[in-house]
Amino acid sequence: MRKLLLILGQLEFHIPNYEKTNLAVSQSTIGWQIDHSLIVINAVVQELKNSSPKNYRWKFNKMRLLIKIVNKIPRGKVRVPKSVKPIDTAKMEELKNKLEFARKNIADISTLPPNSYFTHPFFGDLNLKATIWFLKLHTKHHLKIIEDIVKTS
Template sequence: MEKLNHLIAELESKIANYDTVNLEASTGSVGWHIEHSLKTIDQIVTACKTSNPSEYKWKFNFKRFLIVDLLNKIPRGKVKAPKLVRPEGEISKESLELSLKNLKHNLANWNQLDKNAYFQHPFFDDLNKKATENFLLLHTNHHFKIINDILKS
């Protein structure tokens, strides 16, 4: 989780640029990508915390193997974020700081979770704790790269 915490700190460092937009890089602002990333991590951590580890069952998933394991890269513009993790309403510096604070609180006891705590990904099926960490790194890094492209303008 150390790498993810580092990426979260990097996202935090970009909050000052929350209203920056570059339509050549993305239709979303820097703030949209930060909020989406924070919401995604928060929702997935909550799902893992409320899961029943004894119900976790690994099965091969070709999409997961290709995207997460082999390519280790999420292709841009191919998938629309689920409504649950899409930012709604106005995004401000204050709202991003509050989301960040709430996420840090939610992540505080991640290390105590069972190794088979899991969440159900819409394309990759069930991801246990380790696979979840890998996915969150991949996803957060994907949006961090987009943020950096937005800021290149």
């Protein structure tokens, strides 16, 4: 959980730049990237909490294996599901509140059974360990986009 909390700290560092954008990098602002990342973390942890560990079944998934091998999410290949797509542009205070909620949720992860799971639209069911891997990978993906926006603006 420590690494995930460190990544959250990096997101927090960029909150003051939430209005910045660079269309050469992304159509979205830094605030959108942060907001989306936090929505995903909070929604996924909620799904973990609500899951029934006895129902978890591991299945081979070619796409998950490929992404695990390269340890990178390709840019611009997937559309954001509506359930985790920010609707409005979040303001600084909203981002800070979502960040604190994400920190609390990440702390709660350590109390969950190992076969708590969430269902990813492409990777299928991910147990607790795989979910933590996904959350780090996904958040780092958006953090890299943020850093590229900052770097080129």
